[in-house]
Amino acid sequence: MTAGLANVRALAFDVFGTVVDWRSTVIREGEALGRARGLSVDWAAFAEAWRDGYYPAMDRVRHGALPWKNLDELHRIILDGLLERFAIAGLSEREKDALNRVWRRLDPWPDAVAGLTRLRRKFTVATLSNGNVALLESMARRAGLPWDAVLSAEHAGHYKPDREVYLRAAELLDLAPDEVMMVAAHKSDLRAAAGAGLRTAFVPRPEEWPNRRIDVSFEDAFDIGARDFLDLAAQLGA
Amino acid sequence: MTAGLANVRALAFDVFGTVVDWRSTVIREGEALGRARGLSVDWAAFAEAWRDGYYPAMDRVRHGALPWKNLDELHRIILDGLLERFAIAGLSEREKDALNRVWRRLDPWPDAVAGLTRLRRKFTVATLSNGNVALLESMARRAGLPWDAVLSAEHAGHYKPDREVYLRAAELLDLAPDEVMMVAAHKSDLRAAAGAGLRTAFVPRPEEWPNRRIDVSFEDAFDIGARDFLDLAAQLGA
Numbered sequence: 001m002t003a004g005l006a007n008v009r010a011l012a013f014d015v016f017g018t019v020v021d022w023r024s025t026v027i028r029e030g031e032a033l034g035r036a037r038g039l040s041v042d043w044a045a046f047a048e049a050w051r052d053g054y055y056p057a058m059d060r061v062r063h064g065a066l067p068w069k070n071l072d073e074l075h076r077i078i079l080d081g082l083l084e085r086f087a088i089a090g091l092s093e094r095e096k097d098a099l100n101r102v103w104r105r106l107d108p109w110p111d112a113v114a115g116l117t118r119l120r121r122k123f124t125v126a127t128l129s130n131g132n133v134a135l136l137e138s139m140a141r142r143a144g145l146p147w148d149a150v151l152s153a154e155h156a157g158h159y160k161p162d163r164e165v166y167l168r169a170a171e172l173l174d175l176a177p178d179e180v181m182m183v184a185a186h187k188s189d190l191r192a193a194a195g196a197g198l199r200t201a202f203v204p205r206p207e208e209w210p211n212r213r214i215d216v217s218f219e220d221a222f223d224i225g226a227r228d229f230l231d232l233a234a235q236l237g238a
Numbered sequence: 239m240t241a242g243l244a245n246v247r248a249l250a251f252d253v254f255g256t257v258v259d260w261r262s263t264v265i266r267e268g269e270a271l272g273r274a275r276g277l278s279v280d281w282a283a284f285a286e287a288w289r290d291g292y293y294p295a296m297d298r299v300r301h302g303a304l305p306w307k308n309l310d311e312l313h314r315i316i317l318d319g320l321l322e323r324f325a326i327a328g329l330s331e332r333e334k335d336a337l338n339r340v341w342r343r344l345d346p347w348p349d350a351v352a353g354l355t356r357l358r359r360k361f362t363v364a365t366l367s368n369g370n371v372a373l374l375e376s377m378a379r380r381a382g383l384p385w386d387a388v389l390s391a392e393h394a395g396h397y398k399p400d401r402e403v404y405l406r407a408a409e410l411l412d413l414a415p416d417e418v419m420m421v422a423a424h425k426s427d428l429r430a431a432a433g434a435g436l437r438t439a440f441v442p443r444p445e446e447w448p449n450r451r452i453d454v455s456f457e458d459a460f461d462i463g464a465r466d467f468l469d470l471a472a473q474l475g476a
Contacts, residue, residue: 070412072412124375124379132410132412133387133410133411133412134410134411134412134413135412137362137386137387137411140386141362141386148375148378148379149371149375149388150387150388154410155393172370172371172372172392173371173372173375174308174310174370174371174372174373175372
């Protein structure tokens with residue numbers, strides 16, 4: 001650990017893709033639904049399209065085209081389009097809502113719970129996600145994620161990578177920005193966190209997009225590069 | 239449990255006095271400080287005066303005489319006045335700050351952790367306190383309070399009993415107000431929660447103010463009256 005990191009008190013984790021494996025969970029639940037309803041759907045394409053809808057939907061909120069909507073609501077708007085596009089007909093309102101809540105039931109990456117538990121001995125561990133509080137809290141209960149604090153874009157009324165989200169998290173933790181380290185698998189998130197004065201740890205998750213060429217290389221621009229959360233704990237002396 | 243309570247999904251707990259015993263912790267830490275510094279102070283009077291300063295300080299924020307300040311900051315403003323009033327001189331800035339943070343180190347009532355652990359099997363358990371997020375999170379780590387969510391007046395930018403605090407908590411939990419039950423030892427808090435549409439459980443804590451006549455009687459106006467959190471769990475079938 002470099003000397004400049006000695007004052008880090010809290011770790012703020014991106015969640016979708018960094019802590020939990022959205023892709024395989026959405027595929028698994030989609031396949032189960034498909035079997036139950038006799039649907040023939042490419043659930044991997046469906047899962048990826050759902051996630052691909054996420055940034056444009058948030059950008060509509062970020063740039064004022066939509067009033068604030070939480071992530072459950074944005075996921076549902078995207079889902080309604082996908083049901084049409086993938087010709088999935090006949091779901092009741094209740095079934096659509098249950099499917100939409102798959103984002104509350106995502107499985108953690110295999111190292112996540114053990115790594116967070118270890119990191120929590122030395123640091124405050126918090127979410128810092130675009131997911132809404134209820135979503136993150138439901139996910140944590142089911143998956144056993146030991147958060148000290150569930151911090152969300154919802155608390156700032158802005159979505160990442162807006163600067164307000166990172167600064168609001170530091171404020172809620174009663175810490176200076178450089179006492180908080182953002183942990184994420186996505187470089188854009190880390191660059192925005194660094195721009196707001198936070199420390200950064202890059203933990204690549206190549207399995208998030210197994211069929212896409214994504215940038216998983218370590219960079220000196222981030223304070224730490226770690227293979228997974230257990231490696232992060234080792235590097236941080238936790 | 240009455241039928242109308244069947245849709246309660248989350249319990250939102252007042253914290254100071256309801257979950258934790260601020261009085262005896264402040265007295266104990268004060269006495270330790272007094273021994274270390276050779277001070278002669280009535281620490282029970284000091285503790286009660288600190289708490290008595292809480293409502294007027296919040297009211298100054300609620301009515302606009304002060305801009306938003308979190309509870310750590312309000313506690314510190316009150317403390318600075320008390321140090322003068324109780325003739326406690328010679329503390330460094332660092333010692334004052336450490337003393338102020340006693341509110342993050344409060345001990346739970348004896349039934350609190352066991353009761354919350356049991357209630358959490360059936361309900362989402364959250365704080366709903368005027369304490370700021372960092373304060374509540376530090377307290378929870380130290381005391382082992384198993385919150386699913388740390389909800390605070392800070393999230394609403396209002397202090398209880400302002401209606402916005404209760405409604406914001408329901409919104410963050412993604413629940414209707416009547417799916418949330420406020421649990422408190424203070425009737426004014428419960429009356430305000432009920433006014434915002436929440437369910438209410440009164441859990442009197444006669445030891446909070448052992449030398450004052452406080453109203454600890456059960457009332458039909460509240461959905462539940464319970465002796466402690468274990469009794470609350472029993473009444474709610476948890």
